[in-house]
Amino acid sequence: MHIKDSKKDQATIVMIEGRLDSSNSGMLEKKITALLEAGETNFLFDFTAMDYISSAGLRVLLMAAKKSKANGGRVVLSALTENVKEVFDIAGFSSIFPIFATPGEALGSF
Amino acid sequence: MEFRLKNDLAEIQLLAEAVEVFGEENGLPPKVVFQVNLALEELLTNTINYGYPQGGENELTVKLELKNGKDLIVEIRDDAFPFNPLEIEPPDTGQDIEARSIGGLGIHLVRQMMDEIEYCWENDHNVLVMRKHIKLA
Numbered sequence: 001m002h003i004k005d006s007k008k009d010q011a012t013i014v015m016i017e018g019r020l021d022s023s024n025s026g027m028l029e030k031k032i033t034a035l036l037e038a039g040e041t042n043f044l045f046d047f048t049a050m051d052y053i054s055s056a057g058l059r060v061l062l063m064a065a066k067k068s069k070a071n072g073g074r075v076v077l078s079a080l081t082e083n084v085k086e087v088f089d090i091a092g093f094s095s096i097f098p099i100f101a102t103p104g105e106a107l108g109s110f
Numbered sequence: 111m112e113f114r115l116k117n118d119l120a121e122i123q124l125l126a127e128a129v130e131v132f133g134e135e136n137g138l139p140p141k142v143v144f145q146v147n148l149a150l151e152e153l154l155t156n157t158i159n160y161g162y163p164q165g166g167e168n169e170l171t172v173k174l175e176l177k178n179g180k181d182l183i184v185e186i187r188d189d190a191f192p193f194n195p196l197e198i199e200p201p202d203t204g205q206d207i208e209a210r211s212i213g214g215l216g217i218h219l220v221r222q223m224m225d226e227i228e229y230c231w232e233n234d235h236n237v238l239v240m241r242k243h244i245k246l247a
Binding site for chain 2: 055056058062066082083
């Protein structure tokens, strides 16, 4: 898995490439915690290049959403691949995260 | 196919690669390969994180078998602490962000993605057998 983050006016974009699983979700958790502590409140997770997620990854996203919301911000997602979307649907996460087809549309929502 | 892994989360990715090769060799739909790998990760992560309170290096065995070209059997066998994941309470997936917790979500995903799951304690081992019916195009 690779994580890239970049700052736009509206939000911090976090792009995840590859496989987000129990062996590497801790890396993402550290990254997000550091960004939250640096004062970031709005996040866009771009999943264009993420082909796998399990409950370990969902746990980190839920943590990010809870803390962002407590700080007056929010977390949105873009470009879920078909298999990833199914995981979100089964977990009931598709109804708690705003999901957009493209990163551009997601940024436009802030 | 039989795959042995140590109680180290990093080994699950090696298993996932072996399952992908098995899927290609047997013509399994990519979606099924994804679902099997997800189920394996959820169950093995639980066992590796919580099943060996005594520590040390332990070995878990995963077997995959395709029967009659349409029934995929996935078996996990380990000598971890006796634990039946099917006894975990299902999560409430309708709650909003503040109320949602992550407990039980892993096994919920497994139940939804596999067609049958059986657990037994056999010869001092946890044995979990999952079945997935393959619909070939």
